[in-house]
Amino acid sequence: MRKPFERIIEGILACSGYITSVVIILIVVFLFREAFGLFKSPAVEEGYTIALNRTNKVSEDQFHAQTLKLVFDSEITNWSNLGGADEEILLFRLDDLTNYYSEEELGSNLENVPDCINKLVDSIPGIIAFIPKLYVASNFKGRLIEDVAITPKDFLAGKEWFPTSTPSAQFGLLPLITGTLWVSLFAILFALPFGLAVSIYMAEIAHLKIRNIMKPMIELLAGIPSVVYGFFGLVVIVPFIQKVFHLPVGESGLAGSLVLAIMALPTIITVSEDAIRNCPRSMREASLALGASHWQTIYRVVLPHSFSGISSAIVLGIGRAIGETMAVLMVTGNAAVIPTSLLEPLRTIPATIAAELGEAPAGGAHYQALFMLGVVLFFITLTINLAVEQITKQQKS
Amino acid sequence: MIPYKKNYTTRKKRSQTLLFALFSLMSYSVVGILLLILGFIIVKGIGVINWEFISTAPEEGMTKGGIFPAIVGTFYLIIGSALFAFPVGIMSGIYMNEYAPKGKVVQFIRMMTNNLSGIPSIVFGLFGMALFVNTMGFGDSILAGSLTLGLLCLPLVIRTTEEALKAIPDSYREGSYALGATKLQTVRRIILPMGMPNIITGLILSVGRVSGETAPILFTCAAYFLPHLPNSVLDQCMALPYHLYVIATSGTNVEAQLPIAYGTALVLILIILIVNLLANVLRRYFDRKVKTN
Numbered sequence: 001m002r003k004p005f006e007r008i009i010e011g012i013l014a015c016s017g018y019i020t021s022v023v024i025i026l027i028v029v030f031l032f033r034e035a036f037g038l039f040k041s042p043a044v045e046e047g048y049t050i051a052l053n054r055t056n057k058v059s060e061d062q063f064h065a066q067t068l069k070l071v072f073d074s075e076i077t078n079w080s081n082l083g084g085a086d087e088e089i090l091l092f093r094l095d096d097l098t099n100y101y102s103e104e105e106l107g108s109n110l111e112n113v114p115d116c117i118n119k120l121v122d123s124i125p126g127i128i129a130f131i132p133k134l135y136v137a138s139n140f141k142g143r144l145i146e147d148v149a150i151t152p153k154d155f156l157a158g159k160e161w162f163p164t165s166t167p168s169a170q171f172g173l174l175p176l177i178t179g180t181l182w183v184s185l186f187a188i189l190f191a192l193p194f195g196l197a198v199s200i201y202m203a204e205i206a207h208l209k210i211r212n213i214m215k216p217m218i219e220l221l222a223g224i225p226s227v228v229y230g231f232f233g234l235v236v237i238v239p240f241i242q243k244v245f246h247l248p249v250g251e252s253g254l255a256g257s258l259v260l261a262i263m264a265l266p267t268i269i270t271v272s273e274d275a276i277r278n279c280p281r282s283m284r285e286a287s288l289a290l291g292a293s294h295w296q297t298i299y300r301v302v303l304p305h306s307f308s309g310i311s312s313a314i315v316l317g318i319g320r321a322i323g324e325t326m327a328v329l330m331v332t333g334n335a336a337v338i339p340t341s342l343l344e345p346l347r348t349i350p351a352t353i354a355a356e357l358g359e360a361p362a363g364g365a366h367y368q369a370l371f372m373l374g375v376v377l378f379f380i381t382l383t384i385n386l387a388v389e390q391i392t393k394q395q396k397s
Numbered sequence: 398m399i400p401y402k403k404n405y406t407t408r409k410k411r412s413q414t415l416l417f418a419l420f421s422l423m424s425y426s427v428v429g430i431l432l433l434i435l436g437f438i439i440v441k442g443i444g445v446i447n448w449e450f451i452s453t454a455p456e457e458g459m460t461k462g463g464i465f466p467a468i469v470g471t472f473y474l475i476i477g478s479a480l481f482a483f484p485v486g487i488m489s490g491i492y493m494n495e496y497a498p499k500g501k502v503v504q505f506i507r508m509m510t511n512n513l514s515g516i517p518s519i520v521f522g523l524f525g526m527a528l529f530v531n532t533m534g535f536g537d538s539i540l541a542g543s544l545t546l547g548l549l550c551l552p553l554v555i556r557t558t559e560e561a562l563k564a565i566p567d568s569y570r571e572g573s574y575a576l577g578a579t580k581l582q583t584v585r586r587i588i589l590p591m592g593m594p595n596i597i598t599g600l601i602l603s604v605g606r607v608s609g610e611t612a613p614i615l616f617t618c619a620a621y622f623l624p625h626l627p628n629s630v631l632d633q634c635m636a637l638p639y640h641l642y643v644i645a646t647s648g649t650n651v652e653a654q655l656p657i658a659y660g661t662a663l664v665l666i667l668i669i670l671i672v673n674l675l676a677n678v679l680r681r682y683f684d685r686k687v688k689t690n
Contacts, residue, residue: 006581010496016485017492020555021509023548027520030527197423205417206424214428216677221431223602223669225609227638228662231645232434235655262430269427295413316515323517325612326638330646350519350612357523357616362531374523378516385515389508 031378035371037363038155043068043148043168046364049136050145050167051121051129058084063145065154068168071128079126092120092129118142130167150365155372161336161347163356163366171369173376175338179346182339183253183328184321187260191317194261195268196310202269203276204298222266230330233259238331245343251333254342259327264317271316275309275395276302308395312388319384323377325350349373435666442663445656451664454624459644460653464661466623470539470634471608471668473627474618477543478607482551483600489551490558490596495584514552518612521549525617540630542618549613550603557599561592594683598676605672609665611638637665 043065062082070076080086101116114137121142158172202211242250279302287297333345360366456462497503525545535541573583620633627634641661644654
């Protein structure tokens with residue numbers, strides 16, 4: 001009776017042992033499942049289509065999300081730029097219809113609109129029309145650009161994140177990923193000297209009593225919720241930066257970096273302090289016996305010995321900074337542009353997901369793009385974790 | 398030669414003293430930052446907190462009234478995630494330290510646990526939304542939010558359990574086996590009771606983590622404003638960190654809402670302070686008990 005019972009318990013324990021692996025696999029599966037539709041969803045807004053004059057020979061491959069945006073922003077104004085004839089591009093949106101036809105011609109119930117559009121597209125060679133599919137006449141004489149999907153290139157190399165842009169929403173990763181890396185990098189630059197100084201002080205210099213007081217305080221610093229850091233940043237750091245640098249708004253990359261630096265400090269301190277403490281006593285004593293001063297011992301013996309531990313502390317700190325959501329969302333101003341200076345607002349990947357997912361209709365391209373951002377974030381942090389794993393493995397061997 | 402040498406050592410000494418002074422200064426400034434943040438929020442928030450603030454619901458577009466529903470919501474989320482994460486996490490920790498074959502298997506599980514703990518909380522939010530809210534059909538609910546938060550603090554629970562069990566010397570296990578006890582009996586009667594103090598400390602710290610997380614509940618559970626308390630686990634609820642985020646960023650009446658934000662932040666900080674203090678006190682108490690035994 002005892003034996004089968006023990007077996008069952010053992011089985012249950014084994015199952016729960018593998019739960020973290022199962023969760024990671026589930027995360028990958030579900031993120032991909034929600035995100036993958038992105039590259040199948042149309043580049044043009046749902047329910048609309050792009051129509052050209054039938055003589056227009058520009059190939060369909062040209063009409064991906066980025067070019068459509070450039071054309072409709074009048075940044076590309078000639079078809080020759082897209083490999084077509086030397087002809088001025090004429091933009092046409094539904095609102096422009098009244099410039100060409102009177103209200104009587106359109107009909108009292110707009111019943112003639114499809115015919116009017118048909119005639120218009122047929123008569124102007126350089127036209128590009130952004131019209132609802134509803135208004136495409138059955139005997140349409142122009143050329144319809146259909147089935148243009150968002151490509152991985154649009155996502156990975158897109159320079160703009162503008163989900164509400166018409167006719168073609170822009171889901172470019174570049175501004176978000178540069179924003180994320182930019183903020184995290186500066187956060188580490190700010191945090192590293194302090195983190196190292198504190199860990200050296202706590203491990204080597206401070207009295208045990210002082211260390212015993214400082215250690216729980218550093219733990220407390222790690223325990224403060226990110227939203228409280230964000231709030232503190234919002235009411236103290238942001239106005240401070242605005243005043244010091246005479247900026248129109250204080251929400252900026254700098255504010256984000258400072259808040260993230262404070263948040264990354266506990267990680268850096270605890271991990272590198274552990275590494276420094278792990279340096280064997282015999283090495284220290286040998287160095288001191290050779291006449292080296294305390295500082296020389298730290299600088300020439302202890303720090304090189306704990307180098308891999310300190311580097312894993314740095315990498316972990318970067319990982320923490322990259323994934324941080326709420327604090328960054330509250331202080332960086334969330335402008336989705338490729339940052340050129342630390343004093344400008346910028347936007348990170350986690351902040352974008354947090355800010356926009358609530359408004360994106362489930363299953364739409366925007367929703368899928370946000371999950372794709374989640375996939376990117378997941379793999380960045382996974383790489384970082386594996387790197388740390390590798391570093392610690394080397395340290396042990 | 399001698400004066401030169403003397404000079405050299407004093408210079409060395411002086412630069413070392415200077416450097417160490419700089420290090421201690423930097424260390425104290427880091428502690429200073431912590432005290433500044435805590436002090437700032439305590440000073441600004443202490444005037445707001447009274448019984449009414451803690452026991453009433455927000456009123457007039459969150460410009461007046463208290464934060465009672467948010468406190469209750471956070472409490473529910475803590476309970477919900479604990480119900481899920483504690484048993485599973487402790488069992489997982491027991492498996493890793495007591496049952497799993499040492500070597501590759503333990504290494505693999507540990508790697509996966511580390512990876513899980515490194516995943517950003519917003520990704521947990523996305524995952525919770527995809528799995529619990531949409532696929533399993535829980536909707537925005539306490540259930541979905543608790544499960545998401547439970548997954549988030551799972552690695553912490555597993556790790557502390559494993560560490561706690563690792564600290565127990567093998568001689569106890571061997572003694573138990575020698576008396577004829579089975580493995581399960583050993584774990585239940587010897588290992589778990591001995592590891593419990595450290596496990597409990599870890600559990601308390603994970604409660605602190607859960608109570609402050611915002612990103613995972615953004616899309617799985619948190620409500621902007623609810624005039625009443627949730628009736629079932631399938632209702633939405635308010636939560637302290639989300640409430641703070643909402644009134645700090647999307648307020649329409651900043652002057653009236655700022656004090657409420659300070660008050661909410663203070664309540665949140667107090668929870669974290671109490672949790673940390675409790676964990677430290679327990680750790681010391683158990684340490685002393687072990688020593689006197």
